[in-house]
Amino acid sequence: VYILGIESSCDDTSAAVICDAKVLSNVVANQEVHSKYGGVVPELASRAHQQNIVPVVQQALSQANITKEQLSAIAFTKGPGLMGSLLVGTSFAKSLALGLQIPLIDVNHMQAHILAHFIDDEKSKKPTFPFICLTISGGHTQIVKVSDYFKMEILGETIDDAVGEAFDKSAKILGLPYPGGPLIDKYAQLGNEKAFQFTKPKVGDLEFSFSGLKTGILYFIQKQQRINPKFIEENLNDICASIQYTIAEILMDKLKKAVKLTGIKQIAIAGGVSANSEIRNRLQLAEKHFGWTTFVPKFEYTTDNAAMIAVTGYLKYLDHTYAAISVSAKARLKVTD
Ligand code: ATP
Numbered sequence: 475v476y477i478l479g480i481e482s483s484c485d486d487t488s489a490a491v492i493c494d495a496k497v498l499s500n501v502v503a504n505q506e507v508h509s510k511y512g513g514v515v516p517e518l519a520s521r522a523h524q525q526n527i528v529p530v531v532q533q534a535l536s537q538a539n540i541t542k543e544q545l546s547a548i549a550f551t552k553g554p555g556l557m558g559s560l561l562v563g564t565s566f567a568k569s570l571a572l573g574l575q576i577p578l579i580d581v582n583h584m585q586a587h588i589l590a591h592f593i594d595d596e597k598s599k600k601p602t603f604p605f606i607c608l609t610i611s612g613g614h615t616q617i618v619k620v621s622d623y624f625k626m627e628i629l630g631e632t633i634d635d636a637v638g639e640a641f642d643k644s645a646k647i648l649g650l651p652y653p654g655g656p657l658i659d660k661y662a663q664l665g666n667e668k669a670f671q672f673t674k675p676k677v678g679d680l681e682f683s684f685s686g687l688k689t690g691i692l693y694f695i696q697k698q699q700r701i702n703p704k705f706i707e708e709n710l711n712d713i714c715a716s717i718q719y720t721i722a723e724i725l726m727d728k729l730k731k732a733v734k735l736t737g738i739k740q741i742a743i744a745g746g747v748s749a750n751s752e753i754r755n756r757l758q759l760a761e762k763h764f765g766w767t768t769f770v771p772k773f774e775y776t777t778d779n780a781a782m783i784a785v786t787g788y789l790k791y792l793d794h795t796y797a798a799i800s801v802s803a804k805a806r807l808k809v810t811d
Pocket residue numbers: 483484554555583587610611612613614637638639641642653654655656659745746747748749750751776777778
């Protein structure tokens with residue numbers, strides 16, 4: 475079974491071809507236009523998707539070395555995301571499915587981040603049900619209990635900002651371009667994580683909060699810059715390492731609570747922030763320290779990609795769960811929908 479996956483929920487245009495659950499190609503076109511604005515500009519994102527979608531799909535097919543006539547189905551991101559961005563992928567997927575007369579499959583982007591763990595890859599082991607997934611991305615921070623491919627329950631989530639936003643906003647305070655998460659990770663490698671202390675939020679057992687941390691970082695930096703205008707410049711690595719350490723601590727504390735409350739020791743991470751090296755290391759160490767079985771996605775399946783959309787489409791294809799041609803994009807969609 476060959477499935478074409480299409481992802482256009484935010485600022486990356488991506489297309490992937492899979493053969494059953496094996497990835498044959500996974501092309502991602504990043505949109506550079508947003509970096510100078512310090513965040514994604516929706517109108518510019520949809521225009522860029524419009525320009526990228528055809529070449530990206532063609533490249534995915536040619537890299538997979540198949541023709542579009544060999545496809546069994548088209549899977550696309552229905553939501554959640556930016557409406558203008560989603561519409562580009564949705565309309566394109568519909569037209570192609572109509573033209574080829576093959577099934578169309580709608581995919582929930584947040585389920586796909588989690589189900590990326592079921593991509594066939596010799597190097598990574600697959601979780602068995604039930605498992606706990608810490609979904610950490612640009613728009614979400616959730617602890618999800620996954621009882622089956624499409625049976626998910628949110629045990630706790632953020633009451634304000636997502637962890638990806640915490641990374642990006644902290645980076646912005648430090649004068650780094652968008653998205654700053656990967657840059658904080660990069661500078662943190664060379665810094666001392668204990669150099670500066672930031673307070674962890676006090677919220678419910680499985681809840682998260684990152685807006686206070688962001689404000690704390692802002693005030694701390696403003697104060698230090700008044701004393702020494704070169705503070706950021708001279709301490710960038712240490713500041714990044716300390717921020718990253720605090721965030722990793724918060725996430726690990728919550729996972730420990732989730733294990734205690736559910737008794738489930740199979741722990742996965744998913745979403746763009748699961749690309750973070752400190753978080754990946756911490757989770758892997760938890761195998762030795764706490765006896766958990768942990769699942770860290772391959773780096774290229776952490777941030778937005780169409781391979782995760784295609785594999786989720788494949789799992790639905792096996793059940794013949796197809797979308798009607800009248801299906802519409804949904805800006806708001808929960809992982810449980
Ligand atoms: P959502 O999936 O919630 O709709 P999204 O699709 O915009 O949001 P993703 O693409 O899953 O988000 O993740 C993007 C986020 O991941 C950004 O906030 C980015 O800064 C962050 N990120 C990516 N790599 C790293 C890293 N190495 N360290 C920290 N954060 C990272």
